[in-house]
Amino acid sequence: MSSIKHKMGREAFSAGFELAYSKLGKDRQKAILDIFKLAEGYLNRADMKLDYKKIEERISEPDGVLMKYINRIIDETDKHVLKQAALNFGYEAMFCGTKVMHDARKKYGCNVPWLILMDPTSACNLHCTGCWAAEYGHKLNLSLEELDNVIKQGKKLGIYFYMYTGGEPLVRKDDLIRLCEMNPDCAFVSFTNGTLVDQAFCDELKRVGNLSLAISLEGFEDANDGRRGEGVFGKVMNSMDLLRENGCIFGTSICYTRVNCETVTSPEFIKMEIDKGVKFSMYFHYMPVGNDASPELMITPEQREYMLRRIRKIRNLDDGEGLFVFDFQNDGEYVGGCIAGGRNYFHINANGDAEPCVFIHYSNCNIRNSSLIEILQSPLFMAYHDNQPFNDNHLRPCPMLENPDILPKLIMETGASSTDLQSPESADMLCRKTRAYAERWKPQAEKLFDMETGRSRK
DSSP, rough: OOOHHHHHHHHHHHHHHHHHHHHHTHHHHHHHHHHHHHHHHHHTTTTTOHHHHHHHHHHTTTTSHHHHHHHHHHHSSSSSHHHHIIIIIIIIIIIIHHHHHHHHHHHHHHHHOSEEESSSSSOOOOOOTOGGGGGGOOOOOOOOHHHHHHHHHHHTTTTOOEOSSSOOOGGGHHHHHHHHHOOOSSSSEEEOTTTTOHHHHHHHHHOOOOOEEEEEOOOOOOHHHHHOOHHHHHHHHHHHHHHHHHOOOOOEEEEEOOOTTGGSSSHHHHHHHHHTTTEEEEEEEEEOOOOTTTTTGGGOOHHHHHHHHHHHTTTTTOOOOOOOOTTTTTTHHHHHHTTTTSSSSEEEETOOOOOOTTOOOOSOOOOTTTOOOHHSSSSHHHHEEEEEESSSOOOOOOOTOOTTTTHHHHHHHHHHHEEOSSOOOOHHHHTTTTTTHHHHHHHHHHHHHHHHHHHOOO
């Protein structure tokens, strides 16, 4: 897409948003339908596989789950922040970016992701028990220029969505804001422990409008502070209040384990999130990464099935609880299995190493000596490209967790090395910890996937 055509399209989308937004006070339902139809026109051209008729029907239900959720977003979000989300996440990332991304995949013959996850720093102001990010130590950083270079390269490939992890990204909050200013057409989300949010930072979030937060939680106060330190839960609650009062978009990031999976999906927990202003929640299966990991924290097959059903119940548009939630391990059915290795995303650690996944700490290339295309065409990333999906059951998507024979094979064949600078762990050692889990989950996963998809084994 030419720069002129792109700019004109963005301006037209912006004008359409402004017109629809101006009508919210008069006829909110009609205004929301107008915004949806504006988005539908763009998404249709991007060949997004959505049931637009069903969505429109849900919007037409004033007391329905979807409308209550949309109304909450409108009522609790600053106008500029909401507009930037619509422009950058919607127009740029989903519409324009997706088209360029698909063209790039054909041109280069490799995976080209929809988003890139980066670690600005390995430093953190907390010392959480069992944090895998702590493996990298506290002295590694990507410079502002290096981060911006990745983003600039990414936009040429159609990538307009970037996420930060670490470490604690908000240790570098000034640089994160500067990156928003340098790339006002991109959508950014930063994972954070939530303890460094203050009014000055909220003012900056409102000003740039294109950075949202995903705050880590382990459960209620006792569970959260037991891992993260005394008083952290209270600080997080205060940060959420501040973010909501300032109309900022934020969500939660939740690692679920054998100990907390029922708590962090309980109606009481979901209600607490909604009351605090949380708009989305990302659930991550505990991964036994690192030599000091605790495999006993991995959930049971029964708990895995519970998580699958419970997450879908929470976000159900008929009788759900009004929070957009997703579970990267159990939602593989909707994204075609494993999304790592550049298929939908990849990870760049604070040392610049390009890793297929945030939990797969192996690499054979670094952003300091390789371009994004060279990374995506590297042996390890092409091994992902050539072998995905790793099986035909998308409830068993991961080459480490559910398919432990695959990752060691990929690492051996491509010559990738451990990126853990403190306590390197071989792929064989890592997957040895997941083998029993994979064996226990497989029969249940096969049964569930057959039921959900109608797959026949005859």
